[in-house]
Amino acid sequence: MSNHQIHVIGGGLAGSEAAWQLAQAGIKVRLSEMRGTGEMTPAHQTDGLAELVCSNSFRSDDADKNAVGLLHQEMRRLGSLIMDRAEPAKVPAGSALAVDRHVFSDGVTRALAEHPNVEIVRERIDTLPTDGMTIVATGPLTAAALASSIGEAAGMEHLAFFDAIAPVIHFDSIDMEECWMANRWDKIGPGGGEGKDYINCPMNKEQYQAFVQGLLDGEKTEFKEWESSTPYFEGCMPIEVMASRGPETLRHGPMKPMGLDNPKTGRWPYAVVQLRQDNASGTLWNMVGFQTKLKHGAQVELFRTIPGLEKAEFARLGGLHRNTFIQSPKLLDPTLRLKSAPHIRFAGQMTGCEGYVESAAIGLIAGRFAAAEILGQELAPPPADTALGALLGHVTGNVETTDYQPMNVNFGLFPTLDDVKKKQRKEAYTARARASFGRWLGEVVEPA
């Protein structure tokens, strides 16, 4: 079958889902996957499509109280292959959806191999196609030649080789009695304002020393050899690496107290942890300079010792891995097409979503957008108050971020519901999303 109508590059979570959506819409797909030719990414271990490279969990399956559970539900309503093949591969994991990774990957591979509209070709693609409709879904570990071809098309400065990420916290879990808003030296930023852009969490000497010790002692994620060859970005050094350089290093770096008068004491604290607004609505706040490779459990335990963050809820925890992603809000249009070359769409983690489910979800909607385009139909993006719409908004720039970084789906990406009591807010978000998603589905034209 060489008369394909679309070329999907990468048979991971996103590419498999995109290919499935297209095939189900009656479109002939060529799906190129380099594994199976003797090539391997540094993290994959098999030739199977949609291989899960690390944990075997799709996280919470609770569609009433959890944003990723809601995303599962929306994907199921759209006939997701990933969600469908997860079902028979399920292993017990409480309220989470976890799978036997081999059963799961075999199921996805078989479904695509048996589909009459899909041709799976084991080949490595080294350059972005100059014509023909294409979806690029080659993931965070995109092979080097294609990564540099993408860099040329996207502008090299837009292709990030990402290393460390800092945690992001839900605003309504921060104790603002303990913290205060201020800029260093009360400086007014370029965007104007009152010089009160940052949330500052004060520490005394004992708290600081215990915190530094906690960083040094905390359990770290071990990295494979390949990660040691990926250089850190300037200014993106993991915090525990800085802490290991000396007890005062952090007090002269990201935890510097200078110019930050605590209104309770009228003096600078011994050290300060600063949080910077991460989204336009102010529901998410980023821990400035706190990129880390501490294990997730160790991060939660240690960061909750910071005054004001005792009850912090994390929208994202810090992490470190090689990650190729593009500055999607700048480069892509609302249907994930590269503005400078609209025959190319991007999908999956390449677009700056984070996680298996999110990558598959962006693959799903990229497949649907491409199918609609080929069939001459209109497909409006899902509404911003649905999980899929909120995630797509993060990727395509409907939600403004001060610094575009990969992110899991979470309620902080949804339009706010301030008039609902905090206890009932999660259910209110999901109820609103379900109604909105249902209305949108009503408008989606399914192919005959």
Ligand SMILES: Cc1cc2nc3c(=O)[nH]c(=O)nc-3n(C[C@H](O)[C@H](O)[C@H](O)COP(=O)(O)OP(=O)(O)OC[C@H]3O[C@@H](n4cnc5c(N)ncnc54)[C@H](O)[C@@H]3O)c2cc1C
């Ligand atoms: C080390 C590591 C650990 C992770 N752990 C987790 C975790 O525990 N939980 C979680 O939710 N997420 C995790 N992630 C994130 C996870 O990888 C992604 O969320 C998800 O797999 C991305 O889906 P994707 O389809 O975008 O990319 P992938 O699933 O990586 O698929 C991309 C595919 O493209 C292929 N490919 C690459 N280059 C080419 C080329 N030039 N030509 C042809 N094919 C190519 C690859 O072989 C691969 O099959 C981890 C990521 C990494 C790197």
